[in-house]
Amino acid sequence: MFTKAFRRLLSNKTFSLLNILGLATGITCSALIFLWVEDEVTYNNHFTHKNQLYSVLENQTYNGVTSTFWSTPGPLSPAVQSSVPGIQNTARMTWADKQNFSYNNNPIYQRGAYVDPAFLSMFSLTFLKGNPAAALTQPNSLVVTREMATTIFGNTEDAMGKSVKVNNSELFTVTAVVENQPYNSSVRFQWLLPFAAYEKNNPWVKTWGNNGLQTFIQLAPGANTNAVNKQLTQLIRTSEPESKDEAFVFPMSQWRLYSYFNNGKPAGGRIKDVRLFAGIAWVILFIACINFMNLSTARSEKRAREVGVRKVIGAQKLRLILQFGGESMFMSFLSVVLSIGLIYLFLPAFNSLVQKHLSLSLIQPVHLAGLLSIGLICGIVAGSYPALYLSSFKPIQVLKGFRDRQNSSASWFRKGLVVFQFSISIILIICTTIVYRQVEHTRNRQLGFDKENLIYAKLEKNVQEHFSVVRDELVRSGVVTDAALCNQNMLEVGSNGAGFEWQGKDPSVNPLVSLIATGPHLLNTMGFQLESGRDFYTDAKADSASVIINRRLANMMGKEGQVGHYIKRAKEQYLITGIVNDFLYNDMYSKPAPLIMFCMPQLTEVLMIRLKPSDNLISAVGKVETIIKKYQPEYPFEYNFTDQSFNTMFFNEQFTGKLASLFAALAILISCLGLFGLSAFSAEQRKKEIGIRKVLGATVSNVTALLSKEFMALVLVSSIIAFPVAWWLMHNWLQNYEYRISISWWIFLLAGITAMLIALITISFQSIRAAISNPVKSLRNT
Amino acid sequence: MIKITDLEKVYRTEEVETVALNKLSFEVKHGEFVAVMGPSGCGKSTLLNILGLLDDPDAGSFLFNDIEVAHFNERKRADLRKHNIGFVFQSFNLIDELTVFENAELPLIYTGVKAAERKKRVEEVLEKVQIMHRRNHYPQQLSGGQQQRVAVARAVVNKPKLILADEPTGNLDSSNGNEVMQLLTELNEQGTTIIMVTHSEHDARYSHRIIRMLDGQTVTENIMI
Structure with missing residues (x-):
């Protein structure tokens, strides 16, 4: 059967090429997406106890709005271990952070966390060196990954027993080397240090009132999570009588894809993207299959005689179905083979697009089975209709001269499929444009400060103490306008708290307020506008009980929201010395939350530096580095540009946008391959008519228009179908963003016209060729 | 009206060279x-x-109404053609998807005649070839003779000065064939020049003059009486 199929393939090179190219493109695209989906759905699968591991989350309610936090108090873990039944193990982990590791006076920043010893067995780390039971029991032990061992010591062999200076103070000794975590692990680190070491320097972790740690729990198989949740909540509320917080365990299997909460209730997560993209992958595959169906049935006139002859000499319908089905299956598997090459070719580009490390492995059963089933599905879907249609021809009818008339059912079916293809393409064009415009709209939003020429760098404690000297030297260097201390990069304000009071406050109001620890000069450095009052004094100690608040909080406080008035929290009372404009941080799509700046340079770790606008920022940064290095020679100077960090905040939207445009391009490409084939067929079928018309005086443009008209009508119908669907999709998508564009009508018009133009160009190859052909030739054989 | 002098046409394929016209000259x-x-x-x-x-x-040279057209480009030829020449083919060459009326209307569309005028003129010619009652039928629904009458109607709807007929009765039985020849004769009597290729001595007798060709050359010219 396959030799015949192969012969047929060779005898119709253009047709076969269009089919195989279209299908292979579709398969490549969907296979890449499925690799991405596989990576997402197999997140954390490498953990042996995946089904028993949970993170403890807390629901906290402020002003009637419940927010869900992944941070828990430090004493929770030991308390749970001893008092809640059904728990096999618990461990705390600090939020992964970069610390300075110095070996042989070579300082380097590496990312990791402090964990309880139980973490090692709970997360089933693979030990290359060292003893899992003893690895973190000593207060100065250090566990490193293969990657970090290689970076610092050159290889894993030499790492054991070596002492490394951490943050330029204490020495830690490598007690174990573990395998790197795979890229699709929720728990990624380069080093692990004993939690005890962290506790020593951070007494706040011993109190119930501060939520700043992750708590992981390993439950016994079959444990009742509801009961555990009840006990966790009770434990927190008894330990902290004022707390109304609710704690619950959140299974590892849901960390990656179901991590969104809305008002305390699970609200999906990345699973939405996974489903959307998987759906699009199938649609693209189907669009590719459509080409096959269309071209096969369109060419049926040529094959009708064969069917007639075969039937006359005794072939049964089933046999014919199998024959045609076999041909499409053959074609489909050829496409799979071609697409394997294409996947290898495009995987690096795709990886950089989606920021992953995907790979295709033909010896991996899942991948092989996946490709085989794609081939099988394409073969069946693409071959089904042509096989049924072709095998149904009546022998007498077709032997007498069969014509696939323009209004036959097969021709309507073809038109329907083309409309489907172009509807999808147009929808994708519209969505891509709107996503792109939404991102651009937000990127160009007024932030409330100047993000250009602004860098931030990590600072060590001793520099803070000499801040004014450092700042003076920076300003004197001529490349810096101003500098200020801050506890974090100002785009990501990580701390917040509630329980603020002021005179005449409505007792039911308890807003969650963002908290910033800073010192003098921040307003000028950032470019905030001081609406009233003053900046903190250069002598920070004089302002230790003063705060600067933002406009949003000032408005919330009503007539107390003024310079000279007070805001209180617990026993502390702060004087409002300044009010600044609302500026954006964290979520660029929403309104800024109420915010307080405290003058507490002792809590800061980041230096914000405003550079003078210059053509040579690199040399400016070099000068800054020399100065900073003078004050902290033991630390590498690591800095970021705020505008670059700002751009990374749009990763998700840009990712969606890029993928959507990729899909749109592919959908159009595949659709046009099909259209190219169909228009060739149409021109061939109407050869005689074109000849007659030309003899009667039709010009080339008359004929081109005639042939293009029918396809243009299809694209027009596609637009009419696509517009409302695209509007509905994008309207819903935009609801996710408080700061959003309105959907303009011209985008739809543009998408429709684009699709028409692309279709027109595709068709014109064939129609112009038909139109300039000599009518004498097409009329000769009639 | 037509004067050709030393007209030559050679068809070449990879293997053979076929001389179709060999220094052909005549005048009509x-x-x-x-x-x-x-x-x-x-x-x-x-x-x-x-x-x-x-x-x-x-x-060679081809004078059409004293204008040299042998080297006209495609557009000029199309323009000259649609205003001056009507065609009748052996296999009718009607468009299956169009009705009788629409088929006859086509040349008028390509010469840019207004819709109302088109309707009048198409009805006139359909009346003349006696096919008006079938104006809304499709070609497949007509007999061969009827189809050829539609083709003739289409050829003359633009009032061409010249009608070229390529074996117009080749696919017809004798009575239908005679009807078509009668039609052509009437058109000729009304002033239309007609050049007809035919195998039929019977049909040739309707003409004024017979040009006999062999191997791309004229061999004799008979004047009919």
Whole structure:
């Protein structure tokens, strides 16, 4: 059967090429997406106890709005271990952070966390060196990954027993080397240090009132999570009588894809993207299959005689179905083979697009089975209709001269499929444009400060103490306008708290307020506008009980929201010395939350530096580095540009946008391959008519228009179908963003016209060729 | 009206070179009815295609109404053709998807005649060839003779000065064939020049003059009485 199929393939090179190219493109695209989906759905699968591991989350309610936090108090873990039944193990982990590791006076920043010893067995780390039971029991032990061992010591062999200076103070000794975590692990680190070491320097972790740690729990198989949740909540509320917080365990299997909460209730997560993209992958595959169906049935006139002859000499319908089905299956598997090459070719580009490390492995059963089933599905879907249609021809009818008339059912079916293809393409064009415009709209939003020429760098404690000297030297260097201390990069304000009071406050109001620890000069450095009052004094100690608040909080406080008035929290009372404009941080799509700046340079770790606008920022940064290095020679100077960090905040939207445009391009490409084939067929079928018309005086443009008209009508119908669907999709998508564009009508018009133009160009190859052909030739054989 | 001098046309494929017209010369006057006869492959169809401005000669001169058209480009030829020449084919060459009326209307559309005027003129010619009652039928629903009458109607709807007929009765039985020849004769009597390629001595007798061709050349010219 396959030799015949192969012969047929060779005898119709253009047709076969269009089919195989279209299908292979579709398969490549969907296979890449499925690799991405596989990576997402197999997140954390490498953990042996995946089904028993949970993170403890807390629901906290402020002003009637419940927010869900992944941070828990430090004493929770030991308390749970001893008092809640059904728990096999618990461990705390600090939020992964970069610390300075110095070996042989070579300082380097590496990312990791402090964990309880139980973490090692709970997360089933693979030990290359060292003893899992003893690895973190000593207060100065250090566990490193293969990657970090290689970076610092050159290889894993030499790492054991070596002492490394951490943050330029204490020495830690490598007690174990573990395998790197795979890229699709929720728990990624380069080093692990004993939690005890962290506790020593951070007494706040011993109190119930501060939520700043992750708590992981390993439950016994079959444990009742509801009961555990009840006990966790009770434990927190008894330990902290004022707390109304609710704690619950959140299974590892849901960390990656179901991590969104809305008002305390699970609200999906990345699973939405996974489903959307998987759906699009199938649609693209189907669009590719459509080409096959269309071209096969369109060419049926040529094959009708064969069917007639075969039937006359005794072939049964089933046999014919199998024959045609076999041909499409053959074609489909050829496409799979071609697409394997294409996947290898495009995987690096795709990886950089989606920021992953995907790979295709033909010896991996899942991948092989996946490709085989794609081939099988394409073969069946693409071959089904042509096989049924072709095998149904009546022998007498077709032997007498069969014509696939323009209004036959097969021709309507073809038109329907083309409309489907172009509807999808147009929808994708519209969505891509709107996503792109939404991102651009937000990127160009007024932030409330100047993000250009602004860098931030990590600072060590001793520099803070000499801040004014450092700042003076920076300003004197001529490349810096101003500098200020801050506890974090100002785009990501990580701390917040509630329980603020002021005179005449409505007792039911308890807003969650963002908290910033800073010192003098921040307003000028950032470019905030001081609406009233003053900046903190250069002598920070004089302002230790003063705060600067933002406009949003000032408005919330009503007539107390003024310079000279007070805001209180617990026993502390702060004087409002300044009010600044609302500026954006964290979520660029929403309104800024109420915010307080405290003058507490002792809590800061980041230096914000405003550079003078210059053509040579690199040399400016070099000068800054020399100065900073003078004050902290033991630390590498690591800095970021705020505008670059700002751009990374749009990763998700840009990712969606890029993928959507990729899909749109592919959908159009595949659709046009099909259209190219169909228009060739149409021109061939109407050869005689074109000849007659030309003899009667039709010009080339008359004929081109005639042939293009029918396809243009299809694209027009596609637009009419696509517009409302695209509007509905994008309207819903935009609801996710408080700061959003309105959907303009011209985008739809543009998408429709684009699709028409692309279709027109595709068709014109064939129609112009038909139109300039000599009518004498097409009329000769009639 | 037509004067060709030393007209040459050679068809080349990879292997063979076929001389279709070999220094062919003759003249056709206004209002003449000329039949071209000869065996298959003698160049009759090639001649008709060149006369119909569907094809261009390789060499020689072709004066159409005293204008040299041998080297007209495609657009000029199409323009000249649609205003001056009507075609009648052996296999009718009607468009299956169009009705009788629409088929006859086509040349008027391509010469840019207004819709109301088109309706009037199409009805006039359909009346003339006595097919008006079938105006909304499709070609497949008509007999061969009826189809050829539609084709004739289509050929004359633009009031061309010249009608080129390529074996117009070849696919018809004798009574239908005679009807079509009668029609052509009437058109000729009303002043239309007709050049007709035919195999039929019977049909040739309707003409004023017979040009006999062999191997791309004229061999004799008979004047009919």
